[in-house]
Amino acid sequence: xxxxxxxxxxxxxxxxxxxxxxxxxxxxxxxxxxxxxxxxxxxxxxxxxxxxxxxxxxxxxxxxxxxxxxxxxxxxxxxxxxxxxxxxxxxxxxxxxxxxxxxxxxxxxxxxxxxxxxxxxxxxxxxxxxxxxxxxxxxxxxxxxxxxxxxxxxxxxxxxxxxxxxxxxxxxxxxxxxxxxxxxxxxxxxxxxxxxxxxxxxxxxxxxxxxxxxxxxxxxxxxxxxxxxxxxxxxxxxxxxxxxxxxxxxxx
Numbered sequence: 001x002x003x004x005x006x007x008x009x010x011x012x013x014x015x016x017x018x019x020x021x022x023x024x025x026x027x028x029x030x031x032x033x034x035x036x037x038x039x040x041x042x043x044x045x046x047x048x049x050x051x052x053x054x055x056x057x058x059x060x061x062x063x064x065x066x067x068x069x070x071x072x073x074x075x076x077x078x079x080x081x082x083x084x085x086x087x088x089x090x091x092x093x094x095x096x097x098x099x100x101x102x103x104x105x106x107x108x109x110x111x112x113x114x115x116x117x118x119x120x121x122x123x124x125x126x127x128x129x130x131x132x133x134x135x136x137x138x139x140x141x142x143x144x145x146x147x148x149x150x151x152x153x154x155x156x157x158x159x160x161x162x163x164x165x166x167x168x169x170x171x172x173x174x175x176x177x178x179x180x181x182x183x184x185x186x187x188x189x190x191x192x193x194x195x196x197x198x199x200x201x202x203x204x205x206x207x208x209x210x211x212x213x214x215x216x217x218x219x220x221x222x223x224x225x226x227x228x229x230x231x232x233x234x235x236x237x238x239x240x241x242x243x244x245x246x247x248x249x250x251x252x
Contacts, residue, residue, distance in 0.1 A: 050192045054199040064214045067246035068202075068224065069164070069195065071238060076101055076164035076191040078139050085139050088146045095142050101187050101194070105144040105160045107134045109170065113155035122151065154180060162187045163194035167201055174204035202228075216250065218243040 048062075051069075055062045079099045088095050107127040111119055118126040124134055125148050136144060141160070148156035157180045158169040167175050172183035175197040186193045202208055210223035218239045225238040233239060 046191050046195055050195050054195050057196075057199045058202060058208050058211060060208070060212045060214075061250075063246050063249040063252075064211055065199070066249040067214060067242050068211065068228070069198065070245045070249075071241045072166075072198075072228065073164035073194075074102070074166070076194045078102055082139050085142050088143055094149070095146055097188070100139070100142060101163050102166070103141050103145060103160045103162045104135065104166060105141050105148065105156075106168070107131065107159075109168070110148055110152075110155060110159035113158050113170070114152050118151055122147075125151070157181065157184055163197065164191055165194060165198040165201070167197055171201060174201050176200035176204070214242060214246055216243055216247040221246070 046069075051062050051066055054065045058065060077099050078101075081098065081100050085095060085100075086097075090096075105125075107125055108130045111126040111128055114126060116126065116128065119128060125144060127134060135141070145156055145160050148159065158172075161168045162184065167183075167187075169180050169183060172178075172180045175183060177183035177186060177197075183197070186197065202211055205227070207224060207227045210227050213223055214221050221239040221242040222233075225233040225242060229236065229238050
């Protein structure tokens, strides 16, 4: 449900009535606080309209896009971000705000992006091979990203996955962004932007046809699960999970 009628009613009342200066300032302050609260609320959480737009983009059903989003997304945001994370580069820096999108920094990708030149000096950030032990998890992944950005900003931004669908920075063009910086700027705005990027990524990866095959039958979900998750999709039963999610969403 849109909150805009509430805002319009308050503005109309302010414009059409006689208030003293103190009352005007109180009303304007309320509008400011409501605006901030609305902006923060819209960062986190998706609406049915968001999924309807994504389905229209992909020419699929809402149940199909909801099913893959449910399976592929682990939630897009960290809320109440830790003070030490926010202090990494200070107010107004790259890491700032009451909530930030979830990320995962990939040392083996950073190593590839920088031709291994930081492998010896920063082994926790640059690794010749994927190494699960290098993950620190949670919000602290932002600190890993921040440290890598001090070495090579662009390579670092290309070397982390971000948002609900955890799209890698190096895939920014497939997600619809000309630069990796523009991609990250959008991913820090709202979860609606995460879904929009996900839909564009599916198009850019030529998986829209496979998405439109998804049904309640796991066999119909195999082409998308294989295309999106690679050969390990069977081990993780992604096709079965997508079919199950589709069944739930298709009856709503």
